[in-house]
Amino acid sequence: MKKNDKTLKKAPSKKRKGKEPDYAGLTPDQQAFLEREDKIDKINEKLNQPILGITYLCAFLIIGLMAYIVHFMVTEKDQVIANAANSRLDKYAAEVIRGEIVTSDGKTVAENDGEKRYYPYDNLFAHVVGYSEYTKAGIELVGNYYLSESHANIIERFINTLREEKNEGDTVVSTLNYKMQRTAYDALGGADGAVVVMEPDTGKILAMVSKPDFNPNDIDEVWKEANDEENDSSVLLNRATQGLYPPGSTFKVLTTLSFMRQKPLKYKKYHYDCASEEEIFNGVSVHCYGRHVHGEEDLSEALSNSCNQAFADIGVQLNVDKWRDTLESFLFNKSLPYMDASAESKFYLDGKSDKGYIPQTAFGQGDTLITPLHNAMIMSTIANGGLMMKPYFIDSIENYKGTRIKKFSPDSYDTLMTAEEVDTIIPYLRKVVTEGTAADYFAGASYEAAGKTGTAEYANGDHDYSWFVGFNDVDNPEVVVSVLVEESDVNGVKAAAVARSLFDQYDHLKD
Amino acid sequence: MANIIINVSKYIILILMVLYTVSCLAVFREEDERARDGRLNKQIVYVFLMHFLCYLTLALSNPDSMKEIVLFYGVQIFVATIYMYLYHFIYPDSSRLITNNMSFLLLIGYTMLTRLDFDLAKKQFVIATASLVLVSVIPWIMDRYKNMRNYGIAYGILGIAALSSVFVIGVEQYGSRNWIRFFGITIQPSELVKILFVFFIASMLSKGRNLRQVAVTTLFAGVHMAVLVLEKDLGGALIFFVIFIFMIYVGTGKIRYLIVYIAGGFAMAGLAFVLFKDRLFDHVMVRVNVWKDPWADISGDGYQITQSLFAIGSGGYFGSGLTKGSPQVIPVSESDFIFSAISEEFGVLFALALILVCFSCFICFISIAMKVRNRFYKTMAFGFAICYLFQTFLSIGGVTKFIPSTGVTIPLVSYGGSSVLSSLVMFSIMQGISTIENKEARKIEEERQNIEESAVKEKKR
Numbered sequence: 001m002k003k004n005d006k007t008l009k010k011a012p013s014k015k016r017k018g019k020e021p022d023y024a025g026l027t028p029d030q031q032a033f034l035e036r037e038d039k040i041d042k043i044n045e046k047l048n049q050p051i052l053g054i055t056y057l058c059a060f061l062i063i064g065l066m067a068y069i070v071h072f073m074v075t076e077k078d079q080v081i082a083n084a085a086n087s088r089l090d091k092y093a094a095e096v097i098r099g100e101i102v103t104s105d106g107k108t109v110a111e112n113d114g115e116k117r118y119y120p121y122d123n124l125f126a127h128v129v130g131y132s133e134y135t136k137a138g139i140e141l142v143g144n145y146y147l148s149e150s151h152a153n154i155i156e157r158f159i160n161t162l163r164e165e166k167n168e169g170d171t172v173v174s175t176l177n178y179k180m181q182r183t184a185y186d187a188l189g190g191a192d193g194a195v196v197v198m199e200p201d202t203g204k205i206l207a208m209v210s211k212p213d214f215n216p217n218d219i220d221e222v223w224k225e226a227n228d229e230e231n232d233s234s235v236l237l238n239r240a241t242q243g244l245y246p247p248g249s250t251f252k253v254l255t256t257l258s259f260m261r262q263k264p265l266k267y268k269k270y271h272y273d274c275a276s277e278e279e280i281f282n283g284v285s286v287h288c289y290g291r292h293v294h295g296e297e298d299l300s301e302a303l304s305n306s307c308n309q310a311f312a313d314i315g316v317q318l319n320v321d322k323w324r325d326t327l328e329s330f331l332f333n334k335s336l337p338y339m340d341a342s343a344e345s346k347f348y349l350d351g352k353s354d355k356g357y358i359p360q361t362a363f364g365q366g367d368t369l370i371t372p373l374h375n376a377m378i379m380s381t382i383a384n385g386g387l388m389m390k391p392y393f394i395d396s397i398e399n400y401k402g403t404r405i406k407k408f409s410p411d412s413y414d415t416l417m418t419a420e421e422v423d424t425i426i427p428y429l430r431k432v433v434t435e436g437t438a439a440d441y442f443a444g445a446s447y448e449a450a451g452k453t454g455t456a457e458y459a460n461g462d463h464d465y466s467w468f469v470g471f472n473d474v475d476n477p478e479v480v481v482s483v484l485v486e487e488s489d490v491n492g493v494k495a496a497a498v499a500r501s502l503f504d505q506y507d508h509l510k511d
Numbered sequence: 512m513a514n515i516i517i518n519v520s521k522y523i524i525l526i527l528m529v530l531y532t533v534s535c536l537a538v539f540r541e542e543d544e545r546a547r548d549g550r551l552n553k554q555i556v557y558v559f560l561m562h563f564l565c566y567l568t569l570a571l572s573n574p575d576s577m578k579e580i581v582l583f584y585g586v587q588i589f590v591a592t593i594y595m596y597l598y599h600f601i602y603p604d605s606s607r608l609i610t611n612n613m614s615f616l617l618l619i620g621y622t623m624l625t626r627l628d629f630d631l632a633k634k635q636f637v638i639a640t641a642s643l644v645l646v647s648v649i650p651w652i653m654d655r656y657k658n659m660r661n662y663g664i665a666y667g668i669l670g671i672a673a674l675s676s677v678f679v680i681g682v683e684q685y686g687s688r689n690w691i692r693f694f695g696i697t698i699q700p701s702e703l704v705k706i707l708f709v710f711f712i713a714s715m716l717s718k719g720r721n722l723r724q725v726a727v728t729t730l731f732a733g734v735h736m737a738v739l740v741l742e743k744d745l746g747g748a749l750i751f752f753v754i755f756i757f758m759i760y761v762g763t764g765k766i767r768y769l770i771v772y773i774a775g776g777f778a779m780a781g782l783a784f785v786l787f788k789d790r791l792f793d794h795v796m797v798r799v800n801v802w803k804d805p806w807a808d809i810s811g812d813g814y815q816i817t818q819s820l821f822a823i824g825s826g827g828y829f830g831s832g833l834t835k836g837s838p839q840v841i842p843v844s845e846s847d848f849i850f851s852a853i854s855e856e857f858g859v860l861f862a863l864a865l866i867l868v869c870f871s872c873f874i875c876f877i878s879i880a881m882k883v884r885n886r887f888y889k890t891m892a893f894g895f896a897i898c899y900l901f902q903t904f905l906s907i908g909g910v911t912k913f914i915p916s917t918g919v920t921i922p923l924v925s926y927g928g929s930s931v932l933s934s935l936v937m938f939s940i941m942q943g944i945s946t947i948e949n950k951e952a953r954k955i956e957e958e959r960q961n962i963e964e965s966a967v968k969e970k971k972r
Contacts, residue, residue, distance in 0.1 A: 087840055
């Protein structure tokens with residue numbers, strides 16, 4: 001394009017190149033004509049200067065536009081068209097035999113049985129693998145684009161296209177691990193709740209269970225029932241990613257972090273005397289779980305004992321706006337960087353809120369809500385030295401013959417904690433498991449787990465949610481679990497016990 | 512069999528498009544006139560082959576209306592052939608690259624419209640063909656009536672009056688009240704006033720370039736833009752503004768005007784924003800927010816642009832093949848979003864080539880502007896060049912999310928009577944200027960040759 005402009009510039013003068021004015025032997029009229037013409041040409045060239053400048057500017061604009069389109073195609077295209085709202089996916093799907101979904105340890109969890117989709121493990125992977133009918137869900141939804149694309153041999157595909165036959169779709173290899181999924185599923189047993197197991201350093205989801213569940217092979221009936229207005233069924237809801245629960249005492253981890261940030265000198269010397277069953281903070285009466293009296297505690301003991309009074313005491317010392325800032329940096333009130341649908345965790349307090357809400361909120365009651373996935377991400381951030389990874393469940397795409405087409409790499413969200421903060425808080429979490437509220441569940445473990453328990457009352461204190469979030473080893477955190485059990489007071493399933501069996505299974509897999 | 516033909520055509524069309532684009536740009540470098548003619552003749556072959564393969568595909572994939580499609584194809588070829596040869600015969604000094612590009616852009620538009628909505632394609636064809644006949648007299652008129660530059664203020668007043676007509680007889684479409692209806696036809700006055708506006712500025716600046724003249728021009732131009740802003744046609748106002756500032760710069764040769772007007776433009780926009788934030792800028796803010804993150808509301812405000820991106824991305828570099836994509840799910844894919852539809856079915860590589868073809872039209876306009884020595888024609892030719900390029904840029908940039916969407920059409924390609932008519936008028940005026948310029952240049956060259964010959968004779972003696 002530059003060359004064009006150059007030739008343009010030269011064009012007017014080129015014709016008469018080398019002809020210096022030589023007026024000898026001409027009539028005055030002819031002389032005047034030539035002089036005038038040369039003068040006009042000169043003026044013209046001057047008038048063309050701004051035009052040339054603007055032309056370059058326009059060329060720049062057009063090059064920018066084209067570069068942008070190429071950039072879009074190279075970097076954003078794949079992600080954009082894989083969006084579930086792209087109706088073209090259905091059109092592709094019509095030309096392709098939908099691909100399979102397999103776990104990282106090679107179990108096929110979704111395949112085709114003739115024209116119908118078949119899920120060999122029935123309920124086991126219900127929510128996370130999802131279903132391909134109706135609105136689609138889970139990996140069937142997020143991986144829809146890949147499942148309905150074919151990277152079979154190009155000649156094979158060309159021949160199929162000409163014959164108007166369907167091509168074999170690509171296989172989605174998930175990050176899920178069959179054994180971890182099975183353990184989580186069985187450990188939760190008949191209880192309602194959710195389990196998320198993820199690798200803190202990569203964000204890979206190894207297992208994700210939500211109960212009550214359903215059999216995706218019977219999706220027609222399940223769908224009908226779930227959408228029946230009379231019957232208030234939430235069976236299709238993935239509680240791991242969309243269930244909002246009060247965080248209970250697991251929230252104390254972030255309250256501790258906020259306290260460390262706001263009172264960098266004071267927290268080290270912090271102590272609280274939990275001397276009576278009840279104490280008043282900001283006009284609100286606070287008692288510990290089971291009306292325990294914990295006695296003299298420092299910050300690590302307050303956390304490992306899960307002492308509500310101590311955290312109410314910490315809460316009233318916090319600047320609420322800064323506290324909220326810390327929580328929002330950890331993605332409260334924000335959508336999670338997650339490839340599938342997820343609910344936003346909620347933290348309602350700010351500087352203008354009634355002070356009476358502070359004590360409750362500080363130890364995890366109040367109106368705060370969190371999803372099990374989000375809680376897993378927070379614990380993963382600690383286990384990963386302060387860097388939050390984006391959770392994901394599709395590891396790679398292979399063609400139907402098993403040749404890898406695409407690999408998804410771990411992607412970090414942001415560094416949310418300093419190394420110092422992590423180093424301070426991990427021993428506290430370890431103490432929960434060695435001496436504190438989780439000690440009974442982890443007796444005799446061959447690894448040095450750390451974490452935080454939680455019990456959140458609901459239904460006017462009639463029922464309990466049981467929480468555990470933690471990681472398997474303080475020196476080498478390889479796996480994080482987040483467990484929530486509904487009505488644990490009724491079904492007797494304790495979240496920490498579920499976590500124990502998952503860590504044991506993980507340990508066992510390593511051998 | 513049909514399937515094989517359709518699949519193979521896809522790649523041949525792309526190859527032809529690349530050849531066409533290369534020749535569009537290479538023609539500027541060709542100094543030898545015969546070689547240039549050769550290239551221009553080849554262009555016609557490329558266009559006809561592409562057009563043939565497109566309609567072959569369309570006919571094969573619509574067996575029900577095959578007859579009608581074949582007939583439509585025949586009529587198009589008839590008109591295009593006559594036009595490309597006859598025009599050059601009547602106006603030997605016209606630019607053949609412009610005629611070729613005009614035909615190419617119209618034909619690609621018909622093709623896409625036939626695929627999207629056959630009735631619209633037929634309607635567009637009728638309007639465009641009637642317009643072609645109508646505008647073919649423009650170069651003749653321009654050649655005959657050279658005193659057009661004398662009506663500066665009149666153009667301005669006429670333009671403002673035409674723009675204001677929407678307040679009296681206007682109807683609202685697509686959230687802007689900038690259409691008028693008479694005799695059952697809806698037209699968008701701003702499309703045609705754009706041309707008057709270029710005439711106005713060129714005429715004013717050819718009369719004088721002192722501060723007073725510039726001030727009067729600015730005053731009128733300001734009223735144009737104010738009327739457009741009141742009609743909520745902010746895209747239109749932006750195009751007028753860009754035409755205005757660059758024409759003032761080129762017409763006066765003073766960069767300080769450009770700087771002052773850009774600063775002034777920002778100041779006015781800022782002031783208008785503060786004063787009329789809620790009344791006028793509601794849908795601007797919506798568009799800017801959609802541009803920043805269309806994914807936040809895929810089914811609502813972000814629907815158009817995300818559908819457009821799905822189309823472009825899903826088509827990929829080589830396209831889905833004509834009739835094999837789903838461009839009809841993009842809202843207004845026949846008009847504002849035709850670029851996305853073309854990109855989906857013909858491929859991104861084809862679409863990029865199309866941008867270069869549009870750019871070659873612009874370069875052609877610019878080269879006419881640079882050659883012509885009369886100030887009035889020069890400023891005017893430049894004004895149309897900017898108008899054409901900027902409008903194309905706004906349209907394509909908008910649908911690819913490069914810039915916020917302004918709802919502007921691609922000249923000659925998009926469906927729309929007012930748009931096609933005004934684009935054809937613009938192209939014809941350029942042909943008029945080209946004709947005048949070439950005639951003038953030939954006259955001067957002859958005179959020079961005479962003088963040279965007599966000088967040689969003189970020396971010999």
